[in-house]
Amino acid sequence: MSGPPVQLSALTEVPMPADARGALVTPTGGGLMAAWMPLDGPARVPPGRVLLSWVPTSDGLVDVRAHLGLAHGHVLLAVWPGLSGEWSRVVRPTVTEVTELHAVLRVATTALERLADCR
Template structure:
């Protein structure tokens, strides 16, 4: 898989769905999520909106078990016939609402793509800066 912006490279967390293969978000968006899942963990957001977003279903997983920087999408039928979509971002100490898009119709992956791509890129940059700061502080304390 060639993808420039991605969540932490660690293996997907264990989930009770038994599914560890990647699913293309565009194949899933026209139907409500299965009742057995908590959402779709975003595994890879390519730079171009026309490229597929890779996800994996997550079920029975507590928010604190997700890696910082992980994005979990969930959606359900909206009142206007579309899908109400929510994105949650896992930070080091909490899971926060990243965005919500009410009543999206059709293949809504291009609508959520810019937010997902930017947030993953920002989180990666902040992680690198934090690691560099920790290293600099460690070297300075020697």
């Protein structure tokens, strides 16, 4: 995905609710879409999606984490401690690269499974 970084709020259809402390990010036709997640939202991250979660710190900064959903659970991708201001431009490259990598791996896995079935 190319182009300038965008604010996370620009990827959603509705403004962030007061109780949101996460966003489930989904690749869509060359772009990204996000859905707000409350702190008590579901723990499962769907395969190929990235869950961004953030916690405000006592000094006015934000600690951000990214988890990638896989078929059998999710993995921690990255942690960005102590971010300030518009931090979506910091996390966007990781989210974009990981979702693209997951899509490529999914295609490769499907191709390998089909080849194995042909034998």
